[in-house]
Amino acid sequence: MKKIILARLSTIVPQGARMDLVSSGMVTENDIAIDGGRVVVSVNLPERLETDLDDLKGQIEERLSGLDEIENLLVVMTAERPSPPPPEPPRLKKRPTEAPGRDMRPMSAAIPGIKTIIAVASGKGGVGKSTTAVNLALALRSLGLKTGLLDADIYGPSLPRLLNITDRPEIRDDRVIPIEKYGIKTMSMGFLMEEDNPVIWRGPMIVTALMQMSREVDWGELDVLVLDMPPGTGDAQLTMAQQVPLQGAVIVSTPQDLALIDARKGLKMFKNVDVPIFGIIENMSVFICPHCGKPSNIFGHGGAEADARKLGVPFLGAIPLHMEIRETSDEGTPVVVANPDSPHAAAYRKIALNIASRLFPEEDED
Numbered sequence: 001m002k003k004i005i006l007a008r009l010s011t012i013v014p015q016g017a018r019m020d021l022v023s024s025g026m027v028t029e030n031d032i033a034i035d036g037g038r039v040v041v042s043v044n045l046p047e048r049l050e051t052d053l054d055d056l057k058g059q060i061e062e063r064l065s066g067l068d069e070i071e072n073l074l075v076v077m078t079a080e081r082p083s084p085p086p087p088e089p090p091r092l093k094k095r096p097t098e099a100p101g102r103d104m105r106p107m108s109a110a111i112p113g114i115k116t117i118i119a120v121a122s123g124k125g126g127v128g129k130s131t132t133a134v135n136l137a138l139a140l141r142s143l144g145l146k147t148g149l150l151d152a153d154i155y156g157p158s159l160p161r162l163l164n165i166t167d168r169p170e171i172r173d174d175r176v177i178p179i180e181k182y183g184i185k186t187m188s189m190g191f192l193m194e195e196d197n198p199v200i201w202r203g204p205m206i207v208t209a210l211m212q213m214s215r216e217v218d219w220g221e222l223d224v225l226v227l228d229m230p231p232g233t234g235d236a237q238l239t240m241a242q243q244v245p246l247q248g249a250v251i252v253s254t255p256q257d258l259a260l261i262d263a264r265k266g267l268k269m270f271k272n273v274d275v276p277i278f279g280i281i282e283n284m285s286v287f288i289c290p291h292c293g294k295p296s297n298i299f300g301h302g303g304a305e306a307d308a309r310k311l312g313v314p315f316l317g318a319i320p321l322h323m324e325i326r327e328t329s330d331e332g333t334p335v336v337v338a339n340p341d342s343p344h345a346a347a348y349r350k351i352a353l354n355i356a357s358r359l360f361p362e363e364d365e366d
Helices: 002-009 053-064 129-142 203-215 235-243 257-272 303-311 323-330 343-359
Strands: 032-035 038-043 072-077 114-121 147-151 170-172 175-177 179-181 184-188 222-228 248-253 277-288 315-321
Touching: 002 032, 002 038, 002 053, 038 053, 053 072, 072 170, 072 203, 114 129, 114 235, 114 257, 114 343, 129 147, 129 184, 129 222, 129 248, 129 277, 129 323, 129 343, 203 235, 222 343, 235 257, 248 257, 248 343, 257 277, 257 303, 277 303, 277 343, 303 315, 315 323, 315 343
Parallel strands: 038 072, 114 222, 114 248, 147 184, 147 222, 248 277, 277 315
Antiparallel strands: 032 038, 170 175, 179 184
């Protein structure tokens, strides 16, 4: 199948190029990912090549549209040229984190239909960021907000497992239709490939895929879109922070000193690009033995709260290290859905209410 795709792409010579896509190395076998009828083609354009990306993408789609084996096609361009700046979208009536007289950063291009966007981030992996993001999105939905969730962790997408989603998204009129589960709209690179297949992409490919996932998905009308950010402070994180109109960021960390070091780095990255910090969540805060009821501070306790005070940002709350949170996550029915009356679900809802009051302060005052 890959050879057939390469053969068809070898007939395309981009405007301004001397050779076709295949002979020039812009598309190789490694740049084609196939999962059943879903095909992802990554095109690695030289930085100096001046060509019409939309026209080139259209040529690729036209050449491959005749293949019966392809049900859905995603073309990822890795050298997007800056387009003329769009008019600045209207801001919220009030920015909750905006100090009097402070001029916030100009918003990047708005995503049609989405009122507000928040990032759930961490400085390092393994702190429960994705579990937190999923439960917060569901908690926001329980507050009556139309909510979406974008899994921006291309290398390690967690959403298919956390929500037990095995379906593939549909493509209509060149727009990806998000998959709805438990009342929220979701999108993840994990929906487009098998769970055990690694994503072996270079940095520019990741950045472009993220932009396409956020802007080429038909989200419809949303009150809030939750971004489950990839861990760390690299190109992908910086690009999302700069190119997506974020109303704020939530930092997730365990109370362990090692995790807090990286959490502070992530927090400073958002501050450097003028993204407001809504606060810090301490995950895996305390373990309560199910047999004797005795608390154990496996990763320490109170470290994130102490850091929040030092850094002058809100402490949003603590989530315990509990077996039910892990079990419901592995089963694809997060605890906010599986056991909404539990203290763990209540903790997520309390944090979600805090976030909602920051996003919509004018409604909070009514």
